[in-house]
Amino acid sequence: MSSSAFTFPGQGSQAVGMGKDLAAAFPEARAVFEEVDDALGASLSTIMFEGPEDELRLTEHAQPALMAVSVAVVRVLDAHGIALRDHAKYVAGHSLGEYSALCAAGTFSLADAARLLRTRGQAMQKAVPVGHGAMAALLGLDLATARAVAAEAGQGEVCEVANDNAPGQVVVSGATGAVERALELAKAQGAKRALLLPVSAPFHCSLMQPAAEAMQAALAEVDMQAPVVPVVSNVLAAPISDPAEIRQRLVEQVTGVVRWTESVTWLTSEGGVTNLVELGSGKVLTGLAKRIAPEASGRALGTPADIEAFVAETKA
Template sequence: MKRAFTFPGQGSQAVGMGKDLAEAFPEARAVFAEVDEALGQKLSTIMFEGPDDLLRLTENAQPALMAVSLAVIRVLEARGVRIADHAAFVAGHSLGEYSALCAAGTFSVADAARLLKTRGQAMQKAVPVGHGAMAALLGLDLDTARAVAAEAAEGDVCEVANDNAPGQVVISGATAAVERALDIAKARGAKRALPLPVSAPFHCSLMQPAAEAMAAALADVAMQAPAAPLVANVLASPISDPAEIRLRLIEQVTGVVRWTESVAWLTGPGGVTHLHELGAGKVLTGLAKRINADATASAIGTPADIEAFVAEVLA
């Protein structure tokens, strides 16, 4: 049995996230307190109580999702389940790469929180509100989605942002171009083409100012080799060298999240049989089952999930 730990990205946040962990485990409370202190804000209060519109702000959602994932890891570690011993690889969807790296010891919790606050703010500032958009194209393969984006661009930016699973591709770019892509996608056979409720066009070339901001932020942060290799979004293959990790995190801001290929690598050449999503929600667990129906996928985000997983692993 070979395991990989995966970490969710933006969109998995919900008011109340992490509250049950904080109530059940002192290790979780310590993580949330550390994040609050690092950011100089009561992010945990926003996580536990809302309001939803404040939690959904990119600069809050990103460190909040990391905090829940790290709370799960710290509780597991306290019970004898460690990445170095029990995971062959880590991977994260977009911001989830920071959670994965923090869990694997590359970043401290405080540094990861500050990096994600900076990342969220930089991504929001990169494009004026209303000038960028994202859309999910359902039922199209990756090549067709790329062709749709190229046809819709008409001199504007319109690019594939996320290859989440077979038949689920997200595009990103200028608002007018993304709106054109919706009709083109339907004409090309998409089952659905849906605008996404996001505040900025993530993972496209319009995010270049945010990539530059992250290059500056990452240059000042101490990084260690992760306890298990990271399967990087932009490569869909494993890396461990801190210098390369830094470069790939910068590239990731404007690059494609190659999640289908990443899970295919993990469950193919990587030899992984069990994928465990640590943190809020079950989005990656659902995607994993679509990418490889033969892989075992589970979400570990509640006290009951944690206790069951510990019992399974240490049996």
């Protein structure tokens, strides 16, 4: 039985040029990008390959783009005889990466995943007027201290923990004024650094409730299969496979905390995972994994060279 989990990156891992080398090297990757463009009725691949960066960074583009690169890697591995169901015990994804994980594991079709993520990106952007919400990383504080800082910073406005990314790396989200107060309070509590993040909306807090409702409606319309391996849900930090529960948890995920530290801890303790393999753009999750579970081996598969080395080792 495999002792690997495949993980899928979230927003912030996008970069102009993403997927271009995969498309040049592998027909399976090209086919994924063409299918996503067709599903969206727009050339997302052009924005991915050529930019401009401000277009790619738009949530409605970044989310399906990151999913497309992740699924392209999955399809290339599959074509090389490395099927997800045989080589991963679990899948997990950071925020939008949960959709990538579910698409990779067969819960959503590629076209549906692309359309869902565009809808999610648009709904999350629309939920709060630009400038009225913010997110900040509090570095060097534990989760309990970050929660206390967020609560104190609120003063009648929303300020909540949004992401528990790794020990000492907690993100808060909410109304701009409250998040700015949290920066000062975090420094007073001994944070090494506290900085605003370059995001366009306050994700993963209760201000996102309109987006959660939009996703509930969108997910209700989509055909979903049980994933071929369980997905470790962001909001539970535990594995699920039932499509009805997956649908419910994806709705909760819009306003809920991304429990990434706990998810990776579950995989490497309860789940018996010793290898964490990040599929897609960038290496953010591989860096976080080193801090959460230093005993596990971690690697990122995002370039043709990464994939070729992984295929050679896996088949050796």
